[in-house]
Amino acid sequence: MKPKQSSVLPGFGLTLGVTLVYLSVIVLIPLAAVFLKTTSLSFSQFWDIATAPRVLASYRLSFGASLLAAAINAVFGLMLAWALVRYTFPGKQMVDALIDLPFALPTAVAGIALTALYAKNGLLGQYLDPLGVQVAFQPLGVLVALTFIGLPFVVRTVQPILEDLDTELEEAAASLGAQRWQTFRMVVLPIVFPALLTGFALAFARAVGEYGSVIFIAGNVPMVSEITPLMIITKLEQYDYPGATAIAVVMLTFSFVLLLAINGLQAWTAKRTGREH
Amino acid sequence: MAGLVTALHWIGGNASRYETDAATREPAWIRWTVLGLSLMFFAVFLLLPLVAVFYEALRKGLQSYWMALSDPDALSAIRLTLLTAAIAVPLNLLFGVAAAWAIAKFDFRGKHFLITLIDLPFSVSPVIAGLIYVLMFGAQGWLGPWLAEHGVKIIFAVPGIVLATVFVTFPFVARELIPLMQAQGREEEEAAVVLGASGWQIFWKVTLPNMKWGLIYGVILCNARAMGEFGAVSVVSGHIRGETNTMPLHVEILYNEYQFAAAFAVASLLALLAMVTLVVKSWVEWRAERDALRETNP
Numbered sequence: 001m002k003p004k005q006s007s008v009l010p011g012f013g014l015t016l017g018v019t020l021v022y023l024s025v026i027v028l029i030p031l032a033a034v035f036l037k038t039t040s041l042s043f044s045q046f047w048d049i050a051t052a053p054r055v056l057a058s059y060r061l062s063f064g065a066s067l068l069a070a071a072i073n074a075v076f077g078l079m080l081a082w083a084l085v086r087y088t089f090p091g092k093q094m095v096d097a098l099i100d101l102p103f104a105l106p107t108a109v110a111g112i113a114l115t116a117l118y119a120k121n122g123l124l125g126q127y128l129d130p131l132g133v134q135v136a137f138q139p140l141g142v143l144v145a146l147t148f149i150g151l152p153f154v155v156r157t158v159q160p161i162l163e164d165l166d167t168e169l170e171e172a173a174a175s176l177g178a179q180r181w182q183t184f185r186m187v188v189l190p191i192v193f194p195a196l197l198t199g200f201a202l203a204f205a206r207a208v209g210e211y212g213s214v215i216f217i218a219g220n221v222p223m224v225s226e227i228t229p230l231m232i233i234t235k236l237e238q239y240d241y242p243g244a245t246a247i248a249v250v251m252l253t254f255s256f257v258l259l260l261a262i263n264g265l266q267a268w269t270a271k272r273t274g275r276e277h
Numbered sequence: 278m279a280g281l282v283t284a285l286h287w288i289g290g291n292a293s294r295y296e297t298d299a300a301t302r303e304p305a306w307i308r309w310t311v312l313g314l315s316l317m318f319f320a321v322f323l324l325l326p327l328v329a330v331f332y333e334a335l336r337k338g339l340q341s342y343w344m345a346l347s348d349p350d351a352l353s354a355i356r357l358t359l360l361t362a363a364i365a366v367p368l369n370l371l372f373g374v375a376a377a378w379a380i381a382k383f384d385f386r387g388k389h390f391l392i393t394l395i396d397l398p399f400s401v402s403p404v405i406a407g408l409i410y411v412l413m414f415g416a417q418g419w420l421g422p423w424l425a426e427h428g429v430k431i432i433f434a435v436p437g438i439v440l441a442t443v444f445v446t447f448p449f450v451a452r453e454l455i456p457l458m459q460a461q462g463r464e465e466e467e468a469a470v471v472l473g474a475s476g477w478q479i480f481w482k483v484t485l486p487n488m489k490w491g492l493i494y495g496v497i498l499c500n501a502r503a504m505g506e507f508g509a510v511s512v513v514s515g516h517i518r519g520e521t522n523t524m525p526l527h528v529e530i531l532y533n534e535y536q537f538a539a540a541f542a543v544a545s546l547l548a549l550l551a552m553v554t555l556v557v558k559s560w561v562e563w564r565a566e567r568d569a570l571r572e573t574n575p
Contacts, residue, residue: 007383009466010476015379019391022372026444027397030409033419037412079315086295087312095316097559101323103498104551104558106505107403108525109544112532113326116333116541123329124321148322167294167301174300180307183300209402212507212525216532229404229508236408236512241417248405255400262400263393 034252037245049246054222055231059250061139062228066207069146070154074200077154078192084155085162099155102148107212114145115217137219142227145213150203157199161192161273194269201265205258209251330548334541345531345539346546353519354527354543357435361510361523362503365442369499370492373450378484381458382466392455398447406444407512410437433515438523441509446499453495454488461487490565494558501554505547 038046049055083089084096102110118125118135128135135141165188173183211229218225226234228251235244295301303311335342345351376395380388398406412418414431424431431437465487469479485492507525514521516530524547531540 007463008470009382009463009479010470011378011480012383015375016383016385018375019372019379022375023391023394026440026447028394030413030444031397031401033412034405034409076315076318079311080319083312083315086301087308088296089312089316093559095319097555098319098323098327100555100558101327101551104501104505104554105327106507106525106544106547106551108507108528109330109505109547109551110326112528112540112544113329113333116537117325117329123325123332144322148326151322167298171298171300180303205400209400209405211402211404211511229402232402232404232408233512236411239417241412241415244408245412248408251402252405255402259393259397259400 031252034245034248037242038249041242041246045242046246046249049243050250054226055228055247057223058226058228058231061142061225062208065139065142065146065227066204066210069143069150069207070200070204072143072147073150073154073203074196077151077199077203078158078196080151081155081158081162084159100152102150102152107149107210108216110148110213111145111216114141114148114213118144118217136217137221137225139218139225141217141219142214142225145217146207146210149210149213150207153202153206154196154199157195157202157269158192161195161269164273165191191272194265194272198262198265198269201258201262205255205262208258209255327548327552330541330544333537334545336541337538341538342542342545345536345542348539350518350522351527351539351543354522354524355546357438357522358504358524360435361439361442362500364439365446365503366496366500368443369446370450370496372447373454373495374492376451377454377458377488378480380455381461382463395451395455396448398444401444403445403506403508404512406509407441410440410444410513414440432513433517434521437513438510438521441513442503442506445506445509446503449499449502450492450495453491453498457488457491458484490561490568494561494565497554497557497561501551504550 041049080095080099084092084099115122115136117123118128118141120126120129120134120136122136125136133140135144169187169191170183173187174180178186209229211227211233214227215230218227218230220226220230228247232244232247232251235241235247302308376391379385380392411432413420414424414437415421416425416432418432431440465483466479469483474482504523505525506523507529510523511526511529514523514526516522516526518530522530524543528540528544528547531537531543
């Protein structure tokens with residue numbers, strides 16, 4: 001491959017070569033192996049594995065809880081981003097830095113910490129249990145873990161857009177007699193919306209594949225609180241490689257579609273806010 | 278999440294500006310409600326889990342905390358985690374620099390597609406990241422029989438753990454450097470060529486100083502994920518104590534054996550690593566912001 005225009009800078013062949021070889025060896029060839037492996041199954045075998053009742057129940061939990069967690073994060077993430085950009089309060093810098101905790105804290109550590117918090121005798125669980133609310137070892141626990149994992153995605157996509165937002169627009173709206181709420185709904189929200197949707201989609205995509213933080217708190221009861229990644233692990237532990245691969249292909253296909261959607265959303269955000277690279 | 282480039286925008290906004298202007302100010306009750314709700318959410322979902330790790334780790338006293346950390350299996354898990362990161366991070370650093378150079382300094386067809394492919398590992402479940410290497414190198418995998426013949430063990434051994442870690446941390450450095458180097462353009466390097474500098478001289482004297490904050494930023498995030506990865510490593514490790522256990526896997530084993538205090542003791546080390554990562558990250562953002570300000574108005 002040659003660059004479109006000849007450049008005076010050296011190193012194009014070397015760096016692009018290293019990039020393509022490394023990308024192929026680490027990512028592309030092993031991922032292709034998954035799809036190749038499914039060819040050892042007939043379509044009806046594949047379909048039977050991918051739509052077995054226990055697997056279907058895991059899709060419902062994984063996708064349902066991930067959607068709900070992403071929605072919760074969209075609401076509270078927008079509020080947090082708003083508070084961080086617009087308000088002054090003590091400890092603001094610490095809050096801002098700790099927003100990224102779910103990126104930095106190993107998922108297994110998050111998993112056991114959340115389980116300890118929400119178990120019947122835990123710091124939060126002891127108050128929830130008398131109210132009849134059980135979180136740990138229930139589908140609700142899955143929701144809590146996925147909410148933890150997804151929060152930074154929403155805050156970190158919305159926050160820079162709010163930072164760059166020109167206050168002149170709000171001033172114009174106010175001088176034309178708009179109520180504060182009207183200004184927010186009709187001026188601010190349309191500008192922030194693509195970023196909010198991108199954050200929602202990123203949180204959702206991460207939650208669907210999440211494993212470490214969920215398995216400790218989920219309880220992993222078949223048909224009730226098993227997530228889809230756990231189904232892959234279960235099949236692997238039974239040395240059922242075709243079965244694990246079939247479910248993996250379903251998840252991968254979904255992830256790729258979501259990745260394309262997210263790329264589209266990011267282009268929309270860039271267009272709406274005039275930030276293009 | 279364009280990383281550092283967006284990070285540069287953060288510190289600029291001074292909240293008081295919004296709070297003094299009537300047009301951008303909400304009524305006090307709305308302000309307090311938004312602030313109260315969002316901080317409560319923050320405390321319950323982020324702060325409490327972090328506090329819980331240290332609380333549970335130290336509940337049985339300092340002595341049992343120390344014993345859990347000086348256990349030979351714990352020490353070997355710490356060693357393996359450090360070794361894994363020491364291989365995975367430099368590999369992905371080299372790749373990230375090469376990819377960013379090719380993408381930011383040259384125009385070629387399929388560039389956007391290449392960037393999407395580099396981001397791919399982020400959208401793959403960690404469990405699947407482990408599975409793909411089992412299908413490649415496992416006993417029943419494509420290369421399994423050949424590897425067995427030659428006495429090479431990858432799955433349920435250290436090479437598999439390293440490979441799975443390299444996969445999940447693959448995009449970290451590249452995705453910080455690509456937008457940063459694209460934003461910086463090519464003029465400085467082109468000027469260096471005109472002045473007779475060689476390729477490596479340009480890289481060390483012009484490009485590297487310009488991208489150093491983005492580089493450090495990518496490396497510390499890459500390192501945090503490499504040391505903390507659980508799902509992918511769990512699939513390929515085989516959980517052999519003292520041999521193929523990383524720190525997160527050791528935490529899981531202790532936890533499943535109901536040795537909660539010991540599990541949280543090892544977990545607290547990983548939580549400390551996370552906090553150091555966040556502190557360094559904030560510091561890098563602050564330094565990069567300062568450098569950027571200095572450049573625009575010296």
